[in-house]
């Protein structure tokens with residue numbers, strides 16, 4: 500064993516010296532969707548760990564790109580309408596697992612029509628599973644654009660809670676700037692976001708890790724995640740080095756709507772892999788719901804609606820566009836945001852600096868009290884974007900944290 504390990508290390512070192520980098524991976528965008536592009540995917544169901552802002556580390560299962568490091572959630576799979584998609588799933592976990600895409604029809608598993616599986620008369624899997632150490636290949640045609648959840652269809656009350664979930668995006672053929680078939684669903688491709696919601700009950704995860712029984716009807720989530728992270732980790736960039744197994748941030752980074760320079764809205768694709776309804780809402784402006792469960796609400800009759808909240812139910816996906824407009828018409832000089840100098844009790848003194856959380860002017864950075872440290876880059880605005888179930892704004896019941904992120908609005912000209 501040791502010899503084999505040493506040989507492998509020597510071989511790896513030689514490869515490093517003699518060969519160019521095996522696969523040039525473009526760095527992920529700092530925020531927004533980070534696609535693993537298909538239509539063929541080699542995934543492994545594997546175990547690993549996720550870290551949370553209170554310092555806790557929890558044993559997780561997830562889908563990873565086979566051969567890559569463990570990641571939570573599974574990779575964002577991106578394909579185009581009409582693609583014949585194949586997903587080969589290699590199971591490194593100790594029990595059968597599968598990959599199920601709710602709403603996707605015509606799925607085959609290892610060449611046969613995918614069917615629910617029964618063991619002794621009991622439904623054990625919604626679709627053929629890969630046994631421990633085994634592999635199964637799913638194939639389907641991505642016939643309709645939209646946002647799809649993928650998750651284990653085997654013992655889902657346990658396995659989805661353990662982390663076996665991810666997002667699948669099907670883009671309309673020829674139109675990566677649309678969510679669906681017509682220009683009514685057009686968005687700014689530079690402002691496309693995933694908000695994959697889930698919950699973690701660390702007691703269940705500890706029981707699985709240690710081979711102890713757990714009653715899933717007693718589920719008590721303590722961590723509330725967006726894209727596998729909880730606040731404030733949610734606002735860290737994609738690929739943040741201190742979150743090696745949680746590569747996806749969820750900062751919504753946009754510019755104000757402008758008919759010339761920024762005419763198209765941001766698109767946020769919500770998915771709920773969890774067990775609870777999460778009432779999501781951005782501050783500032785409402786979102787417009789343009790799709791539900793990979794069905795358009797805007798092609799043909801306009802069934803879209805502007806909502807204060809988007810109640811994302813378990814298993815659902817919602818496509819929501821978002822424009823930020825300055826509803827109060829603030830203008831430095833003519834209509835400035837009234838910002839009285841803060842009282843001392845509203846300042847924070849730390850590390851020889853005075854901190855002030857006010858964010859007075861979009862695009863203007865002056866006017867802070869003397870001695871206040873500003874970490875604002877260019878006059879950008881920050882607003883809350885979170886689950887309105889405020890018990891979920893916590894990490895193990897301690898606020899502030901959990902299922903919360905921020906929207907960052909840069910000045911109209913961008914942030915240089």
Ligand SMILES: [Cu+2]
Nearest residue numbers: 780782883885
């Ligand atoms: Cu709020």
